[in-house]
Amino acid sequence: MLRRGDTVWCLDNFCTGDPENIAHLRADPRFHPVRCDVTEPLPVPGPVHAVAHLASPASPADYHRLPLETLAVGSRGTENALRLAREHGGRFVLASTSEVYGAPEVHPQPEDYWGNVNPVGPRSVYDEAKRYAEAVTMAYRRGPGVDAGIVRIFNTYGPRMRSRDGRVVPTFVRQALAGEPLTVCGDGSQTRSFCYVDDLVRGITAMIDSARAGPVNLGDPTERTVRELAELVLVVTGSASRIEYGPLPVDDPVRRRPVITRARDQLGWTPRVPLEEGLRRTVSWCAGRPAPPVRNAPSVTAGSPPPARAGASSATG
Known part of the structure; x- marks a missing residue:
């Protein structure tokens, strides 16, 4: 977005992120990082032409650690981001998830499938937060007339993920590089589709630039078993690690x-x-980067935002 000339406000409380990931952007005068909590009023001045609501813990390790915060960012956070778009007449895009399909009984998953979600299970704080976020996004589109759209993101991976994120790709890569066993849940026959981050960014940007309502699935339709992924990580890393299976x-x-x-x-x-x-x-x-320790749950609000600056033409949350 910066390369194409946009001004970008990046709002984050870094409860699961790392400020180092945006360090290379800070010298750009069109990039405005704001440390704040999306469940509070958003300190972004106008004009705002687009709001991409990307905020939420997305790894099971994170939303189990931050269950109430996950529900809050999907509800109050989504409503705040929608209000920001409405106030400025901007486009709104919600980053939803394949988790809205739950444990699907339809395969593969088209957008018109309603899903099979356990509303009281251990994954429910994330699943239901995103399902509510989709519902309120469509309510703002149908009612106040916000130009809103929804993308449903399938497993995404790539550089800058935390090595102890808890998701399968960074976990396998960290274990392989350290010479540790690769821990596969179950017998490894469960399947996923893995989308590289650059491809996902292109998809989200295309949705922002469109007027589509969605929901639109963004993911790689190539289906892989988790066992196949583990074997491929061993090949790519040249690791002699073994594969271990668990519950x-x-x-x-x-x-x-x-x-x-x-x-x-x-x-x-x-x-x-x-x-x-x-x-x-x-x-x-990832090679050569030390694995950080598992972090304790931080406060939802990670700091006070700096003074807002005028001239924003787009915002990401």
Whole structure:
């Protein structure tokens, strides 16, 4: 967005993020990082032409650690971001998730499938937060007339993920580089689709630039078993680590694969980076970086925002 000339306000309380990830952008006068909590009023001056609501813990390790915060960011946070877009007449895009399909009984998953979600299970704080976020996004589109759209993101990976994020790709890469066993849940036959981060960013940007309501699935339709992923990580890293198997988490989906016909037809989007190439880029970035310790749950509000500056033309939350 900066490369194409946009002004970007980046709002984050860093409860799961790392300020180092945006350090290379801070010298750009069109980039405005604001340390704040999206569940509070948002300190962004006008004009605002687009709001991308990306905020939420997304790893099971994080939303189990921050359950109430996850529900708050999906409800109050989404409403605050929608109000910001409405006040400035801007486009709004919600980053939803394949988790709204739950443990799907339809495979692969098209956007018109309503899902199979356990509303009281261990994953429910994330699943239901996103389902509510989708509902309130469509209510603002149908009622106040906000130009709002929804993308449903399937497993995304790439550089700058925390090595102890808890999701499968950074976990396997960290373990392989350290010579530790790769821990596979269940027998490894459960499937996922893995989308490289650059492809996802192209998809989100295309949705921002459109007027589509969605929801639109963004993910790679190539289906892989978790066992196949572990074996490929061993090949890419050259690691001699072995694979170990353990219990399958409660409500863990057995199969996941997106139907991306809408993304192709409405946004002109398809993923370009094959899994092996994406893993090589990810491993290259991760190699030599020390694994940080598991973090304790921080406060929701990680600091006071600096004074807002005028001239914003786009905002990301």
